[in-house]
Amino acid sequence: MRQSLxxxxxxGVALPDSVGxxxxxxxxxxxxxxxxxxxxxxxxxxxxxxxxxxxxxTVGGYYPGVILGFGSFLGIIGSNLIxxxxxxxxxxxxxxxxxxxxxxxxxxxxxxxxxRHIDLRPLYAGRCQYYxxxxxxxxxxxxxxxxxxxxxxxxxxxCFCCDLYNCGNRVEISGxxxxxxxxSSCQDxxxxxxxxxxxxxxxIVGLFLGIITAAILGGFxxxxxxxxxxxxxxxxxxxxxxxxxxxxxxxxxxxxxxTPHLPPYSAYxxxxxxxxxxTSYLNTCM
Numbered sequence: 001m002r003q004s005l006x007x008x009x010x011x012g013v014a015l016p017d018s019v020g021x022x023x024x025x026x027x028x029x030x031x032x033x034x035x036x037x038x039x040x041x042x043x044x045x046x047x048x049x050x051x052x053x054x055x056x057x058t059v060g061g062y063y064p065g066v067i068l069g070f071g072s073f074l075g076i077i078g079s080n081l082i083x084x085x086x087x088x089x090x091x092x093x094x095x096x097x098x099x100x101x102x103x104x105x106x107x108x109x110x111x112x113x114x115x116r117h118i119d120l121r122p123l124y125a126g127r128c129q130y131y132x133x134x135x136x137x138x139x140x141x142x143x144x145x146x147x148x149x150x151x152x153x154x155x156x157x158x159c160f161c162c163d164l165y166n167c168g169n170r171v172e173i174s175g176x177x178x179x180x181x182x183x184s185s186c187q188d189x190x191x192x193x194x195x196x197x198x199x200x201x202x203x204i205v206g207l208f209l210g211i212i213t214a215a216i217l218g219g220f221x222x223x224x225x226x227x228x229x230x231x232x233x234x235x236x237x238x239x240x241x242x243x244x245x246x247x248x249x250x251x252x253x254x255x256x257x258x259t260p261h262l263p264p265y266s267a268y269x270x271x272x273x274x275x276x277x278x279t280s281y282l283n284t285c286m
Contacts (some may be wrong), residue, residue: 021222021223025218025219025220025223028257029075029216029217030080030283031210033072033076033079033217034072036068036071036209037069037072037076039068039202039205039206040066040068040206041071041204043061043064043065043068043202043206044062045197046060046062046195047060049061049191050196050198054180054183055181055182056181057113057177057192059109060110060196061105061106061109061110062199063204064100064105067095067096067098068099068103068206068210070095071093071094071096071098071210072092074091074092074095075088075089075093075096075217078092082224085221086221086222089217089221090221093217093218094216096213096217097208098111098126100206100207101202103207103208104203104207106203107204108198109208110196111196111197111267114196114197118192120189120193120235121159122161122163122164123186127161127163128158128160128161128189129159129162129186130159130161130183131156131160131162132156132157135227140173141284142191150167152167155179155181155230157181157183157184158179158180158181158186159179159180160177160178161179161181162178163177164178180260204258229250
């Protein structure tokens with residue numbers, strides 16, 4: 001017996017669309033969390049490189065890299081879980097939110113410091129001098145404008161710029177930092193400048209990417225890979241069959257249903273029969 005089943009869409013969502021939506025959300029969450037993890041590693045690397053470049057300049061913003069990296073790591077783990085997915089993603093969103101705030105603050109600090117406190121014009125002009133350990137004594141003769149010459153004491157492995165030094169009066173520093181301690185050469189100051197701007201740009205990227213990641217994880221944390229209910233209707237129902245009734249068999253023998261064919265009798269035959277019956281009755285009575 002042939003029967004056909006028709007699948008109805010509960011709530012306007014079919015089975016492939018529901019599974020596809022969950023997989024698409026999961027794939028998007030993994031993409032953004034992995035991207036945020038890569039950006040966090042770059043922020044941490046560039047920030048540490050900028051912080052350890054010199055001894056007296058420690059403004060590299062590597063803290064957002066640690067917080068965002070840990071939050072994105074939790075997001076990757078939570079996206080692949082089923083039972084504790086919501087708790088893990090909530091923790092990831094919290095860490096990413098703190099990382100976004102830290103990235104905003106560090107982007108401002110690094111950008112302002114690189115723009116206001118590092119002047120590369122004396123370095124490009126060649127008016128900064130590097131003093132290594134072999135230099136004895138480490139002193140420089142500076143001639144500031146409208147002042148008498150002064151001889152500042154300089155530490156070893158230091159890049160010193162007399163154009164930015166105002167004879168010990170730190171309030172009237174014209175360009176910002178005038179010495180950079182514990183460097184290998186004055187070229188490290190140029191590298192420090194570029195690293196600070198790179199850290200600023202990466203923190204801005206991490207700021208916006210963290211916001212997008214938190215939003216995507218927030219929409220994915222409550223989704224479960226549950227299958228929708230299938231409502232099936234039977235078009236052709238089974239016929240009712242009685243197991244105690246004998247099946248009707250079509251008979252092709254029409255003998256019991258037709259009238260018998262009698263031989264034809266004439267009026268003489270009937271008269272002979274009556275005469276014979278009367279003679280037999282009279283014989284019986286006598």
